[in-house]
Amino acid sequence: MTFIFQQDPLFHLLSGGLLLGAFFMATDYVTSPITSRGKIIFGIGCGLLTILIRLFGGFPEGVCYAILFMNALSPLIEEYTEPKPYGKRK
Numbered sequence: 001m002t003f004i005f006q007q008d009p010l011f012h013l014l015s016g017g018l019l020l021g022a023f024f025m026a027t028d029y030v031t032s033p034i035t036s037r038g039k040i041i042f043g044i045g046c047g048l049l050t051i052l053i054r055l056f057g058g059f060p061e062g063v064c065y066a067i068l069f070m071n072a073l074s075p076l077i078e079e080y081t082e083p084k085p086y087g088k089r090k
Contacts, residue, residue, distance in 0.1 A: 007055075012054065016060065016061045016063065017061055017063050017064065018050070018063050020063075021063035021064065021067055022063075025063070025064070025067050026042075026043070026046055026067050026070075031071040031074055032071075032074060033074055033077050033078050033081065034078065035078065035081045035082065035083065037081040038074075038077045038078055038081040041077050041081065042070055042074065042077060045066075045069075045070045045073070046063075046066045046067055046070050047066075049062065049065070049066035049069055049070065050062045050063050050066040053065055053066060
């Protein structure tokens, strides 16, 4: 487990398609959540999955796979973060 902390974090931030994926692919209006809480959950999920895929997976580029997986979960995120109208009962 100590090999995780021995790697350079700046290398992981600037290598591969991380910046391209963060600014252009993850912010796509068609597949990303609309609500503000959904956007936060989506971003955290993309980041965590990217870290897990890069460190423990066999792929050097985990950004694309993380975004694809979170895009598949986007309708579920939207369903649970949808704001409830005031005065509406379940």
